[in-house]
Each structure stands twice: as structure tokens, then as C-alpha cells.
Amino acid sequence: MADRKLLAGHAVRRLRRRAGLTQAAMAEALAISASYLNLIERNQRPISATLLIRLAETFDFDPRALAAAEPGGGVEAIRRRLADPMFADLDIDRNELEEWLAGAPGGAEAFARAFDSRGSGVGATDPADPIAAVRREIERWRGYFADLDTAAEALADELRMGAGDLYGAIAERLRVKHQLTIRVLPVDVMPDLLRRLDLHARQVQVSETLDSASRTFAAAFQLAQIEAKAEIDALAKGAGLADRAADRLFRRYLASYFAAGVMMPYARFLRACEATGYDLELLQRRFGAGFEQVAHRLTTLQRVGARGLPFFMVRIDRAGQSSKRFSGASGAALADAEGRCPLWRIHHAFDRPGSLAVQLVELEDGARWLTMARTVTPQGRRYGAVPVEFAVGLGVAAELGAGLAVARGVDLTGEATPIGLGCRACLRPACPQRSAPPMGRALLIDERERGVSAFTFGGD
Template sequence: MVERKLFAGHAVRRLRRTLALTQAAMAEALDVSPSYLNLIERNQRPLTATLMLRLAETYDFDPRNLGASEPGGGSDAIRRRLADPMFADLEVDRAQVEEWLAGAPGGAEAFARAYDRMGQGGAASDGAPDPASAVRREIERWRNHFADLDAAAEALADELRQGSGDLYSAMAERLRVRHQMSVRILPVEVMPDLLKRIDLHARQVQLSESLEPASRSFALAERLAQEAQGEIEALVRGAGLDRLGERLYRRHLTGYFAAALMMPYARFLRACEATGHDVELLMRRFGATWEQVAHRLTTLQRVGARGLPFFMLRTDRAGQVSKRYAGASGSPLADAPGLCPLWGAFDAFERQGDVAVQLAELEDGSRWLTLARVVQPQGARAGGVRARFAVVLGLSASDAATLASARGLDLRGVAVPIGLGCRACTRPDCPQRSAAPGGRARLVNDRETGLSPFGFAGD
């Protein structure tokens, strides 16, 4: 796979200013010309691997900070925020965003923080920052790939495999021997409203009998994340979040470690490539749920061993999104202000247990292959409410040819035209439209009726 070019002028400029160096002084230390360094700082030249190594050796600089410190999460993340209907009349294109990031990275970061503070365009009820948005922004900055956690989980997984071929048993034994904690499965009558609980007094990991095997394994893996506490706390401290944000971020990182322990990076990537990213087969091979595998697929961004750039989200029937991870996909669908009812994500609700596959095309001409399947949280009892969500995996059609799910599909053929929600969509002939686009005047004609009752003015 061709690697994406890394434009990190803002990070290089920030490092130089922190060290109080002139461009000429840094250029001399890096053995490049001042004019070349100037082009890098203005994002008119990518940062080469050679220069990245020189930065690391000369200034004891961690190269991973280059990709993790893009203002506002980088160009794609800024453009997803600008897709909000409130900006519809501005028509800010990619070139303008790139110029903004290169010329005023501080201003771009300030815009991102202000937008996130308002809860993706809506004012917070008390004017306070939205912790969940801040955590999502931090995850997005890292493209949901945390190399240190992956390395620690992979090392532990290899150690556990040496002792037992059964991961669940190996994790339970590890907890018993290393952490003096036993695992106990309790009846639902004892834990009627809980799925898992850590009883430090009894030194027990208590799990509800209603949990399926994959979820039981995940719960033990989460507990073993304490063995990577140093790496997790370093990430949490570096995020600059408030107390609630830190708790949410720590929970995400703990879950990340658990998934990486169940699906170790190198083995999981090899299995993905060998099976054509067959999610059903990966579930069985690694003892995971569909949602766990889908999430893991968005994290495969290891330098030198990258996976395909998937995005993932989870939605209910009403289009309310409770999880979204853009990964390295750059897809507007991963962070759209709304969801399109024509998107195959909603077809999954009518196909219980089956995967709904769709080739979709956005207004900008980008084409995406999406896979959606309904999942049901565990714990519901007879007569109780059983929640249902659609978990959606998406990948650019240009990267999807090797997928098992794409076999027999013409990825260059007819695609379903969808949008990013009616308020952000300007397709004039959509019969499914429920509202006029934001920033466009609604038109009412007493003598004509179009395909949609929500006519609107053009550009």
C-alpha cells in the first residue's frame, strides 16, 4: 500500500520555536537548506523519513508526535467540522483548509477547540466544554492508534499464549497469580443491573452469567490493562482534559488495550490480509464480537505495517450515533452532522444477523463501501427492552477491491447517492429529503411540485 505523505510543518515549527532556534540554525543541524526547511514548515513539502530520523536523533524528538499534533486533528478533521450546515454558504474547499493549516495552525486549532466546545455546533447547555467531544478530538489526533499500548498488549498476548492455548483461561490465571484476583461468574439475580464489577475487597472480577464468551474475555483483558497503566496514564496526562474527560479517555484506552490483547496487532493484520477482512471469520478466529472486530479494524496504523483505513460508527434506528471512529479514513461519513436515510446502515435493521453491503457515493464524488450489521447489547432479560444498534464499517471504494465483502461487486459501477444528512446535503432531486439544506433559502411554488416538497435556492 502506498504510504500517505506526512505534512507536519506546524509540528516542526513548534519544535523549532520551543528550542528558540532560527530556521537557518535548525536547517544547518539537519543538513538541509533554510529554504527547504521553510517549505516544510509551510506544508509545501512533506516530511521525509530521513529528515524525521534526523529530527529524532538531533533533538531527542518522538516522531509519533508529528502525526498526533496536527491542529484540529488535521485537514480531514477540520473539513468534517466545516461540513456543519452552519458553514454551508462558505464553500471552504480543501486547498483553503490546507493553506489555513500551513499559514495559521494556531487559528485552525482555536477553531477546532471552539467548535468542539460548542458540542459540534450546538451550544452546551451550561456553556462548559463537552468532555466527550474533547475526548473524541484527542482520539482523532492519534487516528485511534496508540503504538505503545499495541506493543504492550502484543507482548502480553505472546506471553499468555506460551502458557495456554485458551486466552480466557490464560488471562484468568494471570489475574490469579500476578494480581491476586479470582474470576467469578454470578447469576443475574445477584447482579440484576450490572454486567461486570471489580470487588477489590473480595479480590474478584465478577461477571454476569448473561455475558457471552467474547465479552467475558474482553472484561478480563480490560482488567489486565493495569499492566500498561504507565502508558495509559502518560497518554491521559498529555491530553489536557478535565476530570470527566480523563475518565472517559482512560476508559477508551483501557478498551483499546483489551482489544489489542485479544487481537494482537501482527497476528490480526496477517489474518485480515489472508481472509480479505472477513469480519465473521475474524470473530471466530479471535473469539471477539462483530463490534469488537469492527473497532479493531480502525486502529491498524502501525508505521511500516498499516492496515486498510476503515472508519466505524454505531447508530440506532433514529440515526443517533453513539460511537464513531474515523481512524485514518478521512471519510466525511465518520463525522457527518447527520445521517442519510438512504445509507445502507439502516438496511441492517431489516436484516437481523446479516450484513448489509452498500456502495455509496457522496456529493463530492467520493465512493465508499460500507458494511452494516445489527448488534444487541447483552444483559436484557425476558420481557425487558432489547436495544438494537447498527455497527457500520466503511472503506474508500478505491481500497476495497481485496475485501471478501466486495467479491462480485463492481466498485466502479452504479453507487447509491447519499448525503451527510438533509441539512448538509444539497442534492436537489432527492425524494427522501426531510429538510432544506442549512444556509439555503427554502422555495415554495404554488404552481409546481417537485420530487421533494423541500425545494431550496441554488448557489
């Protein structure tokens, strides 16, 4: 990702116009020639790392906004849309996409919006769905919120200086600074709730069913709602989510993001990741966090100048339905696709609860991913209640996985399991696991033959 050419002329042009500058004036401020700036704005030259830093310093903006502003989310996002079977016969390569985005950014953005409004296909969602709206906003930021993360890290350092016990330090800060006490209540008092703010009693009430990691998270979440309110308000306002439910859901996500940042402060967490080879169990123990909390945090490590590996994360139930999907900076179609392949071992995690299932997979476009999956059980579960279980899957591009603890003994250039993005989006012709033909392809029935797949389909 670091060496990817960034063609963002349209974004630079908008930045210049917002500043009310001519090309000559902006070029002078950036210490470059006006002709060079003109080439950048026409997407005939990429933005260098040096110029990107100079833009950020001179015009006080987040460099990630350039990538986030790419038409349709950029090349990788457009490629995921073109993975829909209806485009299978077009064979559009990456160079064509880059030329399209560079030459007709407005047309690419229009295509993306029209495709997404269909409400079907690979990675497409209902634009009126508040959950989908929030996810789009999270992915627009590549999963990383710089101001929020910096504030969380500063608070974590302050709490750490005061006490070695993070939960105790947060509880003390809530009590002294905000006149809120944490009270752990019996399950019969809070049978259907895990956390509740009682302003009348000035209490943050948490269920006794929460483990230590979840109690710390609940306390940090409450602190986020108070002390990170300005940052959360600014991000929510910038998102411009008209739907009330979407706005509230996004604010809840941001408070959770802050809480995770307090529990796993960016710099310390990244150092620990790199020192341990992203060892998930060690990271859990070192930061007093749960598996799912660590997994999600791994998708957010995109600070400029201190990036972690670009992981994606999904969480599914036994029926294969996803309740969380974060592609972060990975550009992973596995996170964006609505369907999943049964040959991907994220489904096998349910067979061995608590054990990590590691697998090297290869998609139809040749992309190879090192994936790992493990089951998690939601907090608040009681004996005799309905059993609830999810599988959390993580993945990183295979070429980046050599230093991972889970990659020891795995030949990342060797044989990989061929998988798709769900049967309706997969064009692999002889898959014995296939449960439906791909969309847009005619189903062929031959009474004289029976192949290994129950469904044979036509070409274009």
C-alpha cells in the same frame, strides 16, 4: 494516505524550540542543510518519509504527533467543517485549503476552534461535553495509541506462550500475579451489572449473561487497569482533560483499547486481515471476538510501517442516534457528521438482524465509500426484558476496497448510491427521501408545482 504530502512546519518548529536548538543545530543533527529545514518550517517543502524517520530516531517522539498537530486536525478535518451548508457557496477546493494551512496555520486553528464552539453543524460538538472531549482526543491520535498497543501485544505473546486458551491464561495471571480470581455470578446476584471488581473479596465478578468473547474482554480489561496503568496514566495526563468525567471516560476507553489489543494482537491481527481480505466472520472466529470488537479494532491499524486499511466505524440505534463514532485515519465525513442519510443501508441492517449489508455509496463531494453494516445485541440481555439492538457500520474508501472479501462481485467503479450527511447538511435537490431543507437555504413554496422532494430550497 501514504502518498499524502505532510506539511508540518509549525510542528517541526515547536519540536526544535522545545529541544532548545537553532535551525543550524537541528539541521546538522538531521544531516540536512539549514536552508532546507527553513523551507520545511515555512511549509514550503513537505517532510519526506526518510526525514520523518530520522526526526523520530533523533528526537525520540511519535511521528504521528506531526499529523496530529496539524492546524484544525489537517486538511480533511477542515474540509469536514467546510461541508456545513453555510459555506456551500464558497467552493473552496483542496489546493486552497493546503495553501491556507501552510500559510496561516494559526488562522486555520482559530477557525476550527471557533467553528467547533458553535455546538451545531456538520461534525461540530459541544466543547463542554465529556463524550465529545474524549472523542476529540481519540481522533487526535487517529485512533492508534502506539505505546499501549505495543504493551498489549507483548502481553498477548507472553500469555500465548503459557496457554492456548486466552481467557484461562488471563484468569491464571490475575490469580497468581495479582491475587484476583474471576467469579461468574448468576444474573439474580448481579441483575444490573456485567462486571464488578470486589477488592474486599479479591474477585473480578462477571455476569453469567456474558458470552465467551465478552468474558475474555472483561478479564483483559481488568488486567489492563493493573498492568497498563503507567501507559494509561501517561496518555490521560497528556490529554489534559480538565473535566473529571471526561478523564475517567478516556481512561476507560484506553483500558478497553488495551484489552482489544490483547485479544487481537496487532501484528497477528493485521496479518489475518490481509490474508482473509478483512473477512469479518473469519476474524471473529480466529480471535474469539465479537463483531463490534473486530469492527472497532479495524479502525486502529495505523502502526508506522505496518498500516492496515483506514476504516471508519459508527454505531447507531433505530432512531439513528450514534453512540460510537471512530473515523481513525479514514477522514470519513460519514463518521464525523451528526446526521445520517436514510438511504445509507446502515439503517436497513435492522430489517435483517445478523446479516451483513454491503453498499457502495457516494457523497456530494464525490467521495465513494464501500460500507458494510450489521446489527449487534448488547450483552446482558434477558428474556422478557426491553429489546435492545444497535447497527454497527464500517466503511473504507472505495478505491482501497478491491481486496476485501465483501467486495467480491461488487463493481467499485460502477454505480453508487448517492447519499448525504443528513438532510440538514445535504444539498441534493431532488431527493424523494428528504425530510427537511438544508440549513442556510431558503425554503421555496410554489402552489402550482410539486416536485419529487417535499422540500424545495433556494441556491446560495
